């Protein structure tokens with residue numbers, strides 16, 4: 001067993017999974033974002049704002065990240081420390097999408113840091129990948145105060161950024177982390193329970209990209225008995241990716 005295999009086994013152990021067979025999955029090079037610019041997008045009071053900021057206006061992930069960092073399109077810009085565009089490989093097969101930055105993410109400008117970020121990293125490593133090989137983002141790029149759920153207007157104003165990222169990355173599978181993320185990505189009713197979202201292979205909009213819903217790592221930290229179920233979700237996601245390459 002290589003050192004990497006040992007590390008994966010340790011990560012699976014942390015997830016409560018004791019049996020694992022190594023299946024190297026992606027040979028993408030590491031390619032993290034290096035984003036810096038003042039190219040922001042200011043508040044637009046047009047209620048039909050999704051038509052104002054077209055995802056097609058962006059020509060690169062760097063451009064999206066620059067716009068997000070300077071964005072003032074919704075009131076969340078006023079209380080954030082840092083916007084969190086997302087990070088990872090621009091040619092990732094996998095996209096992991098959470099709901100919105102939490103306190104640690106807001107302070108660092110990076111998605112999924114802190115304890116839930118460590119668990120997400122363990123999940124990724126258990127799949128035989130690294131964080132640099134996938135793309136990690138949130139549906140909403142700025143932290144809602146006190147981690148409340150984002151409201152519809154914030155969702156609509158922020159939506160073009162994630163849409164542009166997905167369009168440019170063209171992942172082979174999307175994993176929605178948690179109910180809010182799943183609801184936003186699938187345009188599902190706000191009361192749709194996780195039990196109706198999990199376990200199925202959905203499709204992101206009309207792209208044909210398979211979308212799998214699983215629990216948010218923060219929930220898994222509170223409910224470790226659900227880690228095994230989350231692992232099944234990840235295996236379902238991986239089976240979709242393999243199917244796409246058959």
Ligand code: SF4
Pocket residue numbers: 068071072073074075076077083140141142154157158
């Ligand atoms: S949440 Fe989205 S739309 Fe609102 S300010 Fe941040 S980046 Fe802009």
